Amino acid sequence: MSMLHIVNKSPFERNALASCLSHASKGDAVLLIEDAVLGAVAGSQVAHLLLSALATQAIYVLSEDLAARGMEPNRLVKGLQVVDYSGFVDLTVQHDKNQSWL
Amino acid sequence: MSMLHIVNKSPFERNALASCLSHASKGDAVLLIEDAVLGAVAGSQVAHLLLSALATQAIYVLSEDLAARGMEPNRLVKGLQVVDYSGFVDLTVQHDKNQSWL
C-alpha cells in the first residue's frame, strides 16, 4: 500500500512540488514529469527539497521530458532515478494508488 | 512615464507577484486582479511582500474579484487601494504603459 505522486509543474513557478512533498508518506514515490523535471537539476534553489525528501521517498524523473528540455541525466540531484514512459507505467503498477499534483 | 503592472495569479500558488514586485520601478503601480486578490488579505504569509512594496509603489485591488471570493475590503493589508473595473480603466490611462505578469 503506497502512493505514486505525479508532479508536472515547475517548482520555480508553482507550489505543487513543495505541497506534494509535504503530504507524501514514508515509502511513497514521487515522479517528476513535464515542466517539473526542471526541478531535478542539481544546484538549484529547490534541490534541498528533493534531498530531504529522498530520506523517505524514492524520486523519479521522466527521461523524455528531460531530453526535451536539454537536461542531461548526469546533472541531476544525486539519488534521483531516471525512468522512461515504460518505467512510468511500471511505477503505476508497483504503487497501488497514485495522485497528480495539478 | 510609469508602468502599471497587472498580476492575476494567486501568490500562494505561483511566483508571478514576487517576480513582478522584484521588477517594478519606483513610481510604478501594481494592480491585483482575479486570483491575485487573494494575496491582498492581511495576515497572510505574502503580506510582507506587499508591505515592503508599498514604500515605492501604489498597489490596487480589483473590487469585483474581491467580492467574488468573499473578501471584505476591510480585511486587506493596510495601504492597498480598492478600485472597480472603471478604476482599472483609469489606471491604464494614468500609466502610459502596462505589463501583465502571466
Added chain:
Amino acid sequence: MAVKKFMYVNRKAPYGTVYALESLEVVLIAAAFEQEVTLAFLDDGVYQIVRNQNPKLLGMKNFSSTYKALGDYDIKQLYVERESLIERGLTEDDLMDITYEDEGDDWAEKSSLTIVSRAEMAALMAAQDVMFSF
C-alpha cells in the same frame, strides 16, 4: 464489487479558473455511485468554501451554496487543512457552515467540516484508493 475510497483533492481557488466548479459537478455525480467520498481542501482549495462569495458583478454563477447541499447527497467528509488556512490569513470562522443530518443521532445537524493538520491530511490521503485532482 468492493466499495472504493474516492478522494477529491481541491487545491485551486474558485472563479480564477473553472476547476473548482467542474470538480464539484463530478462530486455530485459520484454521490450516486455508493462509493466512499471524501473531499480535501488544501492550499488555495480552502478558498472554495469561504463565506460570502459573490461573483454577481463578474456575471459568474455563485456555486458556493452547492457545498452546503452536499449533506443531502450523503457527502459529509470534508477535510480542511489548518496550515493552508493560516498561511492565507484565514481562520475557521471564514468558512461556510456545511452540515449534514446525522441519521444515527435522531437527525441532529452536525458539521461536515473537519479541520486537520498537514500531517493528518497526509494520513487521510494515504488511506484512499482513487485520488481525483482538477
Added chain:
Amino acid sequence: MAVKKFMYVNRKAPYGTVYALESLEVVLIAAAFEQEVTLAFLDDGVYQIVRNQNPKLLGMKNFSSTYKALGDYDIKQLYVERESLIERGLTEDDLMDITYEDEGDDWAEKSSLTIVSRAEMAALMAAQDVMFSF
C-alpha cells in the same frame, strides 16, 4: 508614426505549455513591422534558450533553432536575467549561441545575448512602450 519599443517577456518554460512556441511566432511576425524589438528571458523563460533541447521522443517540434535565426530577422537584443539562471542551477554556458552579423563592423558575428542583473532587467522593462507576455 514613431517607432515603438516592444518587449517580449518570456517567463515560462518550453514544451510544458505552448506559450514559448507561440510567443516566438509573434516575434517573427513583429520583425516585419520595423519597430524596436527586445526579448527578455527571466524566471522559467530562461529554459527557452537552453542548449540541446530534444523533444523528438515527445513527438513535438524542436523550435529552439528558431531563436538562433532571430539575427536574420534583425532581432538581436535578447536579455537574460542572471538571478533567474542561478536560482535554477544554470550558467551562461547552458545557453545556446545566438548571434547576429554586425553590419556596422564588417559583418562580424556577435552574440545577441546579454546577461543582465534583475535590477538591469527592471530598468530595461521601464524603458519600453509595449509589453507582450504570454
Added chain:
Amino acid sequence: MKYTLMVNEGPYQHQSSDTAYHFAKAALAKGHEIFRVFFYHDGVNNGSRLSVPPKDDRLVQKQWSDLAQQHGIDMVICIAAAQRRGLMDTAEAKRQGLDAHNIAPGFRISGLGQLIEGSIESDRTIVFGD
C-alpha cells in the same frame, strides 16, 4: 484612448476572457475606443458559435459577439492558433476540405500581423492570459 486587447485563454477554463470583456465594457462606458481584440493561444476558442453552456451561466462567446456588434469592435482570431485548435470560418473550412465551420458572428480570422498593427495603432495594449 484607443485600446488593443489580447486574450490568451479560452472561455470558462480561465477567467481571463471574462476579465478582458468586463474591461472592454468599462472602457467603452468611459468613452474610450476598443480598436481591436486579438484572440491568441486557446483564446481562439472564444470565437466558437457551437457553445451551449447551462442556462444559469453566462455565455462567454456570445458576450463577445454582442459587444462587437454593438460597438463595431474588430475581433480577430489568430489563424495559426485557430488551425491548431479546430476553429474554422467558411472560407478556411472550404480551403481545408472540411464540411463544418464554427466561428461566431463578429469574429474574423486573420494573421498575427493584426496584433502588432493593433499595438502600433493603439495608445494602450493590454494582455489578458493565464
Added chain:
Amino acid sequence: MKYTLMVNEGPYQHQSSDTAYHFAKAALAKGHEIFRVFFYHDGVNNGSRLSVPPKDDRLVQKQWSDLAQQHGIDMVICIAAAQRRGLMDTAEAKRQGLDAHNIAPGFRISGLGQLIEGSIESDRTIVFGD
C-alpha cells in the same frame, strides 16, 4: 492492469494531453488495457475533428482517434464540459438546433458517470492536467 485515464487540458496549450497519449501507448505496449479515456474541462477540445496544425507538428486530436481505433479504447467527452466549450456530435447538434458538429472519430459524448464508473472498473485511475 486496467486503466482509466482522465485528460483535463486541451491540445497544444498544455502538454498534459500529449503525456496521457504517450502513457497510454506505453501501457498498451506492455500489454495493459486502457479501459477508458475521459476528457474533461478543456480536455474536451482534444475531440475536435476540425484541427489542422502545421505539417511539421503532431496532430494531437488525430493521435487519439487513431489510438482509439487501433486498440478499441472507449474515449468519452464529458457532455457538460463540451457544451460550455462548443464541442458537438451530430445528435447533440440536432438537439440544439445547430447546423454543425465537430467531434472526431473514436470519441463519444456522455456524462460524468462514465468517469466514476471507469474508476470503479479499473485497477488504476490517472489524472493528466494543468
